[in-house]
Amino acid sequence: MCKEEMGVRSVADIYGENVFSIKNMRNYLSEKAYGSLIATIKEGKTIDPSIADEVADAMKTWAVAKGATHFTHWFQPLTGATAEKHDSFIEPDQEGGVIMKFSGNELIKGEPDASSFPSGGLRATFEARGYTAWDPTSPAFIKKGEIGATLCIPTAFYSYTGVALDKKTPLLRSVAALSKQVCRLAGLFGIDTKDKRAYATLGPEQEYFLVDRSFYEARLDLIQTGRTLFGSAPAKHQQMDDHYFGAIRTRVMSFMDDLDRELWRLGIPAKTRHNEVCPAQFEIAPVFEEQNLSIDHNMICMETLKKVAEKHGFVCLLHEKPYAGVNGSGKHNNWSVVGPDGKNWLSPGDNPHENAKFLTMICALMKAIDTNAPMLRASVATAGNDHRLGANEAPPAILSIFLGDQLTDIIDQIEKGGAKSSKQADLLELGVDSLPQLPKDVTDRNRTSPFAFTGNKFEFRAPGSNQSCAGPNIVLNTIVADALDEICTELESDVKSGKDFNEALQVVLQGIVKKHKRILFNGDNYTEDWHKEAEKRGLPNLRNTEAALEATKDPKVIEMFKKHKVLTPEELASRHDIYEEQYEETITIEASVALKMARTMIVPIALEYQSSLAGTIDDMKTCGCKSDGTMDLLKEVGGETEKMLKGIKELEAALGGKASEKIDAMNELRVAVDRLEELLPDEIWPLPSYAEMLFMM
Numbered sequence: 001m002c003k004e005e006m007g008v009r010s011v012a013d014i015y016g017e018n019v020f021s022i023k024n025m026r027n028y029l030s031e032k033a034y035g036s037l038i039a040t041i042k043e044g045k046t047i048d049p050s051i052a053d054e055v056a057d058a059m060k061t062w063a064v065a066k067g068a069t070h071f072t073h074w075f076q077p078l079t080g081a082t083a084e085k086h087d088s089f090i091e092p093d094q095e096g097g098v099i100m101k102f103s104g105n106e107l108i109k110g111e112p113d114a115s116s117f118p119s120g121g122l123r124a125t126f127e128a129r130g131y132t133a134w135d136p137t138s139p140a141f142i143k144k145g146e147i148g149a150t151l152c153i154p155t156a157f158y159s160y161t162g163v164a165l166d167k168k169t170p171l172l173r174s175v176a177a178l179s180k181q182v183c184r185l186a187g188l189f190g191i192d193t194k195d196k197r198a199y200a201t202l203g204p205e206q207e208y209f210l211v212d213r214s215f216y217e218a219r220l221d222l223i224q225t226g227r228t229l230f231g232s233a234p235a236k237h238q239q240m241d242d243h244y245f246g247a248i249r250t251r252v253m254s255f256m257d258d259l260d261r262e263l264w265r266l267g268i269p270a271k272t273r274h275n276e277v278c279p280a281q282f283e284i285a286p287v288f289e290e291q292n293l294s295i296d297h298n299m300i301c302m303e304t305l306k307k308v309a310e311k312h313g314f315v316c317l318l319h320e321k322p323y324a325g326v327n328g329s330g331k332h333n334n335w336s337v338v339g340p341d342g343k344n345w346l347s348p349g350d351n352p353h354e355n356a357k358f359l360t361m362i363c364a365l366m367k368a369i370d371t372n373a374p375m376l377r378a379s380v381a382t383a384g385n386d387h388r389l390g391a392n393e394a395p396p397a398i399l400s401i402f403l404g405d406q407l408t409d410i411i412d413q414i415e416k417g418g419a420k421s422s423k424q425a426d427l428l429e430l431g432v433d434s435l436p437q438l439p440k441d442v443t444d445r446n447r448t449s450p451f452a453f454t455g456n457k458f459e460f461r462a463p464g465s466n467q468s469c470a471g472p473n474i475v476l477n478t479i480v481a482d483a484l485d486e487i488c489t490e491l492e493s494d495v496k497s498g499k500d501f502n503e504a505l506q507v508v509l510q511g512i513v514k515k516h517k518r519i520l521f522n523g524d525n526y527t528e529d530w531h532k533e534a535e536k537r538g539l540p541n542l543r544n545t546e547a548a549l550e551a552t553k554d555p556k557v558i559e560m561f562k563k564h565k566v567l568t569p570e571e572l573a574s575r576h577d578i579y580e581e582q583y584e585e586t587i588t589i590e591a592s593v594a595l596k597m598a599r600t601m602i603v604p605i606a607l608e609y610q611s612s613l614a615g616t617i618d619d620m621k622t623c624g625c626k627s628d629g630t631m632d633l634l635k636e637v638g639g640e641t642e643k644m645l646k647g648i649k650e651l652e653a654a655l656g657g658k659a660s661e662k663i664d665a666m667n668e669l670r671v672a673v674d675r676l677e678e679l680l681p682d683e684i685w686p687l688p689s690y691a692e693m694l695f696m697m
Contacts, residue, residue, distance in 0.1 A: 011264055018066065018142040019267035020059055028058035040136050044179075044197045047136050052104025059140055060089055060102035063151035066142045071102060073110035073132035074152040076167045077117040078578050080468055082299050083157075085112045086150055107153065108134045118581070120574025122163050129160040135168065138296045141266050154296050163571055167470035170567050171292060174477035175199060177564035178337070181484035186340050188491050188501065189357060196340035200477055202294035203457075205285040207276055207329035207465050208305055209317040210252065212697050215688040216315040220601075221593055225586075226319035226466070227384070229594045230602070230670055232677040233325045234691035238278045246275045251697060252282070255312040259284070262304050268297045278327035279694040288334065288457075291477075295469045298331070302466075314697070320464040321387035323690060324670075328388035329465035333472055336457040337361065337480075347456035356505065359410070360487070363512040365458065366401060366411075368483040369451060370519035372475070372560075373399040374540050374551035377462070379475040381548035381579065383586040385464035395450035395461045397548075398534045398541045400521040402449035408522060414506075415513040448525035478566045485564075487512075545583045546659065552576040587659040591651055594666050598648050601686045602673050606641040609680050610634060637679050643672035 016023065022041065025034055033051040040047045063071070072084040087106075090098040110132035117130070132155035140153045157166035164170050182198035216222050221229040238244075248256065256273050263270040269287035276283050284305075286297065302318060309316040321328040336346045343354070345361045369376060377399055380389075388394045403411065446452045452459045463472045487508060494504035518537040523530060534541065542548040551557060552572055561567040567575070613634040620627040647669030654665040677685055 014261060015264045016267040018144070018265045020062055020140040021267055022139075024062060025058070028062055029054060033058075037136060043195070044137075047108075047134075049104070049108070052108050054104075056102045056104045056107035059107065059151060059153075060100060063140075063142060063149070064089065064100055066149055067144070068142060068149040068151045070148070071106070071151040071153065073112065073134075073155040075112075075132050075155045075157040076299060076468060076470065077157055077165060078120070078167065078575070079118060080466070080582075082303065083112070083117070084150075084152065085110075110155065112157075117157075117165060118578045119159070119165055120577035122159060122161075122165065122570060122574045130157060130165060131160070132157050135172070135292070137290075138293050139267065141300070163568065163574075167468055167474070168292070168295075170474050170571070171295065171470045171477075173566045174474045174481070174564070175291060177481040177566055178477040178484075181481045181488060182337060182345070183340050184488045185357075185360065185484055188488065188495070191339065191341050193340045198337060198339045200291040200473065201288045201336045201338060201344075201457075202291040202469065202473065203286060203288040203334040204294060204298045204463075204469050205272075205283055205330075205332040205334070206298065206301060206305075207281065207283045207331065209278075209281050209319075209322050209329065210255070210309060210314040210697060211280060211317060211322075211693050213310070213313050213315050215693045215696075218688050220597055221590075222315075222317070222322070224593045225590050226317060227322045227387075227590075228324065228690075228693075229590060229666065230597065230673045230677070230687065231324060231690045232674040234689065234694065237326050237690070237694060241277070243275050243279045243281070244277045248273075248275060249697065251312065255308060255314060256282075256284075258311065259304065259308045262308055263301060266297075266300055266304070268301055268304075270301075276327065276329075278323070280697060281327055281329065288336070291335075291473055295473065298469055318466040320382070320384035320466060323694065324387075326694075328394050330388065330394055330461060331463045331465050331467060331469065333460040333463050333469055333476075334454070334457045335460060335473065335476055344456055346453075346458065356502075359414070360505065360509065362403070362407065362411070362453075363414075363509045363516075364480055364483040364487055365451075366516045366519055367486070367512050368476075368479040369399060369401060370516040371483070372479040372557070373519070374542060374548070374554070375557050376460075376472070376475050376479065377540070377542045378548045378551040379472040380462040380464060380467065381542075381545040381583075382464055382467065383545060383583050383590075384466055385462075386544050388464060389462060395448060396525050396531070396541075397543050398525070398531065398539050399450050399462075399519070400525065400534070400539065401458075401519050402446040402452040402522055403520060404446075404453060404522065407453065408520060411513055411517065411520065414509055415517060417506075417510065446522065446525075449521070450525065474566065478561060478564055481564055482560050544660075545579070549576055549580055549583075584659055587662050588655070591655055591662040591666055594669060595648060595651055595655075597687075598644060598651075598669060598673060602644065602676065603641070603648075605680065605684055605686055606637065606644065606676055609684065610637055610641065613637065633679070637676065640672050640675045640679065644669065644676065647672050 022038065025037065029037065033054045036048045036051050037055060039045045070086040070088045072086045074082060074084050077083050089100040089102055091101045093099045112130055112132060135154045135156055138154035140151055143150045143152050156169040156172065158169055159165050178200060179198040183193040183196065186193050219228065221227065260270050260273070269289065270284055271287045272285040274283055284301070286294070289297065305316040318329065320330070336344055339345045345357050348358050349355050377397060389397045450460065450462050452461065460472060460476065463469060490508050491501070491504055495501055518539065521530065531541070552575060558569050558572055561572050562569055613630060617627045617630050617634065620630065647665065651665040651669050654661040
C-alpha cells in the first residue's frame, strides 16, 4: 500500500489538486487577468475577452504539469448525461516536432458535431453545427486515465442558430431570472443592490446501489436497462430497518474512502456518507455550493461513482428503482437563495427585518409551487422515476409543501390578518418593525413530503437518482422568479400610490396565503387519506411521465418561460418531444430485453425442469411409489410456464403499441417469471437472485 493510500497526505493536501481553482489560478495568472477572472466568477461580470489567451495558456501549463495531453469542452446535452470531444494540445513546430499550445479562441469556443444529439426538432440531422461556450463560473478540472489525463472545461452547448441544446444554458438563464427578481424585492426592503446579485444554492444528496460485478454481468436486464426486470423478493430485505445508518461493510468502506478522495481531488466537497434504507443502498451528500457549480459537481460525482466502483469490483446502479418491492433511489434537491446582501433568505433571521424577507420568500414559494405544480412534476418525469414516486421513502406524485407546526401556525395567523403570537415566541407581528426573532430550527423533518422546509432550505425530494439536477432547478428558479415578479409588481404599485410598505406587504402575503394554502400539508404523504384530501383540494396527481409532460404545453407555462428569458417556446417544445421520445424508447428497450430474457433464459430452464419432474413421476410410478406432491409441483410449474408463454405473446403484441400497454404486459410476464423463480431449484435458475445481489458484497 502506498503512503497516499495509507492517508499520509491530508485532505487539505489533496483537496482541489485536479481543479484549476481560484487558489491554483493565482499561481499562473497576472494580477490583472486574475482580478478580471475573479470578478466574473464571484460577481457575475462578463468575461473580458482580452485575457482569454493568458487564461488559456495558464490552464494548459497547469494541466500539462498534471500529465494532460488533451483538452475537451465538457457539456451536458439533452441526453441527461455529459459529453466530451478530446483535442490534443500538440501543434507542429515546422521543424519536425510539436509544441503544446492552447489559445484563447479554443478556450472560449468549441464546435462539436451537433447532429446526433437530441434536439426535439430544433435542428435537422443534416444541420450538424453546434457550439460550446466556456462557463468561467465552473472551474476546469483534470480527468485522469490509466496513462494520461484530459483537461475538462465546463461549457454551454448551443446551435448555429443560437438556441440552447443543453441543460446548462437554460439553467444559467434561470439563475439570472431569479437574481433579477430577488434583487428587485431586496430594493423594496431597502437593501443595496448596486453591482450585486442573488443566486440559488444547492446541496444534492445522491442515493445509489452497489452490486458485485459478477452478479451484474450475469443480468442482461441490469446491463441494458439499469434495473432488474425480473426478480422474486427475498424473505428478508429492508423490513428490519437494520441497514439504515448501520455499520458500513469493510469492502464498501474501502470504496467510500477511495470515492471521497477522488471527489476531493476534483474540488467536490463530499461531506456525508452512510448506508441507506435498503441493503446494498447508500448515500453521499456534499456541502452546499452555488447552484450551477453544484450541478456540475453532481454530474462529475455520478461518473466518479461508477469509475471507483469498477476499481473495487462493484457496479454502481443509479437507476431510480433497480429492485422491485424495496427502496428506490432519489436525489434530494436542497434548494435555497442567497440575496444581494449575502444572506440566506430562507433562514429565519435575527431581527424583524430579516424575518419579513424570510416570510415573503415562504409565501412566494407557496404561490410558485401551487401555481406551477404540474410543471415542477414534469421536471422529474422519467421512466425510471415513475417506478419510484409514491413508494418507500419517495414522495408521491402529488406536490405539497411541508412547513412544520410553527411556521404553519404563523401562516394561519397571516391569513387572518397578521401574526400576533407564535408557538415558540412571545410576540410576532408581520411588519418589519415589529417581527421578533424566530428560532433557528422551526420545523421537524417530513420524509414523505415532496417539498419540505428543513430549517434554512427546501428539500425537493422528487428528483430521481439518475437525473441531472439542472431540469428541476431550471423550473424551480423560474417559477419562484415569476412569483416574486408578481409580488414585487403589486408592492411597487402600492408604494407608488402612497401606501406604507409594511402594511402593503401584509396585505399581499395575506392574499397569497388565502389563495394558495391548499398546497400546505404537514402529515404523512403516503396515506390514502392524503390522496383523497389532495383530490378534494384540487391538487394535481400526475402519476406517470406521459401525463406529467403535458404541462410543458400549457400556454401559461410557455409564456412564463418566455417572459423570464429562460426557454423560448421552441426550446420548451423541443424538451417535451425529447423527453417523451426518451420515455418511449426506454420502455421499448425494457420490453425487448424482458422478451429476450424470458425466451432464451427462463423458458428453456422451466421446460427442462418440467421434463425432469415428469421423469421423476414416471420412475416413482414404476417403483409403485406415490407421486401426488411431485405431480402438484409439476402442475404448478407447468401452469406458471404456460402463463409465461402467454405473457411473452402478449408482450410481443404490445411492442408496437403504447408505452402503457408495454408496461402492463411486462408486469404480467414478470408475475409468472418471479413465481417460477420461487419454484425452480436455485442451482438451475439462470439469474442471480435478489438475496445474492442485495446481501453478498
